[in-house]
Amino acid sequence: MTSAALASPLPVGPITQVRGRALVLRGDDIDTDRIIPARFLKCVTFEGLGQQVFADDRIELQGAHPFDQPDHQGARLLLVNRNFGCGSSREHAPQALMRWGIRAVVGESFAEIFYGNCLALGIPCLTASHELLLAIQTAAAADPAAEYELEVATARLRSSQPGASWELELPAGPRQMLSTGQWDGTGQLVGNGAALAATAARLPYLTNFAG
Amino acid sequence: MSAGTLYDKVWDLHRVAELPGGSTQLFIGLHLIHEVTSPQAFAGLRDLGLTVRHPERTVATVDHIVPTTSQARPFADPLAEAMLETLERNCADHGITLHGLGSGRQGIVHVIAPELGLTQPGMTVACGDSHTSTHGAFGAIAFGIGTSQVRDVLASQSLAMTKLKVRRIWVDGQLQRGVYAKDLVLHVIRSLGVKAGVGYAYEFAGPAIDALSMEERMTLCNMAIEGGARCGYVNPDATTFAYLEARPYAPAGPAWERAVTWWQSLASDTNAVFDDQVDFDASTIAPTITWGITPGQGIGVDEAVPSLEQTEPDERPIAEEAYRYMDLAPGTPIAGLAVDVCFIGSCTNGRLSDLQAAAAVAKGRQVAAGITAFVVPGSEQVAAAAEAEGLDVIFREAGFQWREPGCSMCLAMNPDRLEGRQISASSSNRNFKGRQGSATGRTLLMSPAMVAAAAVTGHVADVRLLLAP
Numbered sequence: 001m002t003s004a005a006l007a008s009p010l011p012v013g014p015i016t017q018v019r020g021r022a023l024v025l026r027g028d029d030i031d032t033d034r035i036i037p038a039r040f041l042k043c044v045t046f047e048g049l050g051q052q053v054f055a056d057d058r059i060e061l062q063g064a065h066p067f068d069q070p071d072h073q074g075a076r077l078l079l080v081n082r083n084f085g086c087g088s089s090r091e092h093a094p095q096a097l098m099r100w101g102i103r104a105v106v107g108e109s110f111a112e113i114f115y116g117n118c119l120a121l122g123i124p125c126l127t128a129s130h131e132l133l134l135a136i137q138t139a140a141a142a143d144p145a146a147e148y149e150l151e152v153a154t155a156r157l158r159s160s161q162p163g164a165s166w167e168l169e170l171p172a173g174p175r176q177m178l179s180t181g182q183w184d185g186t187g188q189l190v191g192n193g194a195a196l197a198a199t200a201a202r203l204p205y206l207t208n209f210a211g
Numbered sequence: 212m213s214a215g216t217l218y219d220k221v222w223d224l225h226r227v228a229e230l231p232g233g234s235t236q237l238f239i240g241l242h243l244i245h246e247v248t249s250p251q252a253f254a255g256l257r258d259l260g261l262t263v264r265h266p267e268r269t270v271a272t273v274d275h276i277v278p279t280t281s282q283a284r285p286f287a288d289p290l291a292e293a294m295l296e297t298l299e300r301n302c303a304d305h306g307i308t309l310h311g312l313g314s315g316r317q318g319i320v321h322v323i324a325p326e327l328g329l330t331q332p333g334m335t336v337a338c339g340d341s342h343t344s345t346h347g348a349f350g351a352i353a354f355g356i357g358t359s360q361v362r363d364v365l366a367s368q369s370l371a372m373t374k375l376k377v378r379r380i381w382v383d384g385q386l387q388r389g390v391y392a393k394d395l396v397l398h399v400i401r402s403l404g405v406k407a408g409v410g411y412a413y414e415f416a417g418p419a420i421d422a423l424s425m426e427e428r429m430t431l432c433n434m435a436i437e438g439g440a441r442c443g444y445v446n447p448d449a450t451t452f453a454y455l456e457a458r459p460y461a462p463a464g465p466a467w468e469r470a471v472t473w474w475q476s477l478a479s480d481t482n483a484v485f486d487d488q489v490d491f492d493a494s495t496i497a498p499t500i501t502w503g504i505t506p507g508q509g510i511g512v513d514e515a516v517p518s519l520e521q522t523e524p525d526e527r528p529i530a531e532e533a534y535r536y537m538d539l540a541p542g543t544p545i546a547g548l549a550v551d552v553c554f555i556g557s558c559t560n561g562r563l564s565d566l567q568a569a570a571a572v573a574k575g576r577q578v579a580a581g582i583t584a585f586v587v588p589g590s591e592q593v594a595a596a597a598e599a600e601g602l603d604v605i606f607r608e609a610g611f612q613w614r615e616p617g618c619s620m621c622l623a624m625n626p627d628r629l630e631g632r633q634i635s636a637s638s639s640n641r642n643f644k645g646r647q648g649s650a651t652g653r654t655l656l657m658s659p660a661m662v663a664a665a666a667v668t669g670h671v672a673d674v675r676l677l678l679a680p
Contacts, residue, residue, distance in 0.1 A: 027528065041275075042290040043250075043294075045254065086405060087341065089356060090247075091359060113356065117358075192228050202224070
């Protein structure tokens, strides 16, 4: 699993497409404690978290967990269900997924903080209707060797299986941030110094309510 | 689209710029940090060659990893010690105030910021912790963020955000004796589900909310995130102002009156428009407990674990997973279920009134044989106030351990944790699989008074039957 992560550099710059095999992880309300249990948060860097992803679920399933199956090593696309990433705000969760090798997530819905954390790492999270998602999961589970290509600009997912192409949803904002590289937007926020100062100046609590 | 709500007003006031792609750059009035989600943010800041724009608007404490038995340094756990040292160094390097161990002001970040008067109405509050929603109790827009966003706030005192919709949770009536804000919020989440709040801020309003103390409002807003809502809030009122007055960081002197006037102007207008509204009646709510593995899997203390037939079709797979994990069969009455560990504390229920409610049950009784029960005050100030009125003595005499402040067994990043298949009665906020430190441990969420009732009876019990008439 470490080799999978090493084989693909971490996201940088414009994210226009994600290519690779897909991994199906079924279940609603998969929380970030499950993605990365709290004991692995005792760290001052994110390095090494890739090996701990879903640590307790994987121990419980003794090798049968999707992240342990040989077919899935090196997969880049994660296919989940509803409210994925709920609970704790820990960025360690998307960091662990990313460092394992995941570069995009497709689900029916995502918890907001998790979604924002993924975007801040250059990991697109796309949504699809319940029926469409089940169809994609079914197709992916039937052929783990299939290669996928996710195009960010059009939110279209294609697979090497004949005729397999699905239109997913990605709001205009994240779509633009990813495809232009602005997902890494610290510089932009810092660059608006004058507007930041103007906002601060009109907030009464920053001036001891002197106004 | 919402209009005239507190959320709309605070959002507009803090809007810095519209960003390409449709998100908004939002000024953050108060930034809270702790040892777990900040080290990589400071490292990221250094990598980018940036400094902290407003060090006076960031406040730090240490809570997640601190032991609750002895807080002597260095900690026995070298990883925990390294995390605290990193926080201390980062705060010193960047001129950020750290309310550290022994300062008299240390504690769980969502307990200390309100009690110091740092959290005020009309602010935007961000912290690398999902329970930042707690601060919405003051009429602030408060939400959890990830570590990359912590870096962004350090660098720019702002975040790229997308505006939420606003759902009003209207609660009529009054909570009955022995029923607390924790029961109310567990009831709301049970009713709406853990996903209903995604994309929404929750405004809690109505006669039952007006009657809540600030500490109860904090419990309520704390768990908005468990219902999927990244932030929850209560409009500021006389209760809010009375709580804040004379706190160390609250405005004082002539500024106080001006502050109150401004705060009052921020409350949702009487003709405010909400994207959605859901109504509840507080008077019908029973002490509520979770039986499963999400905070939405709750039932009244007089109910039984629901069957699949009683469960919405969409929720059946996770109900089946919960039956297996909890080893609970559908139809099992929750009252009478034996517990092993009883934990009173956390950012949800680690404040003075929580400890008072639990002590009222513990007083004159004894923790049942075989039960480990412990109380972790939410902060050094809470501990001191509780000790001043003798709550520590009541708890100790009843057989509870009285610990030092921290997050403790809510998430078990310190030595406090479940072992094996133990079942805990817990006043915390999450009953996820493995949450309390054992991959197979089981958690029943409930109010602090209900935890005390479980401790003295050895099983889930209706606290209303134990309270003096």
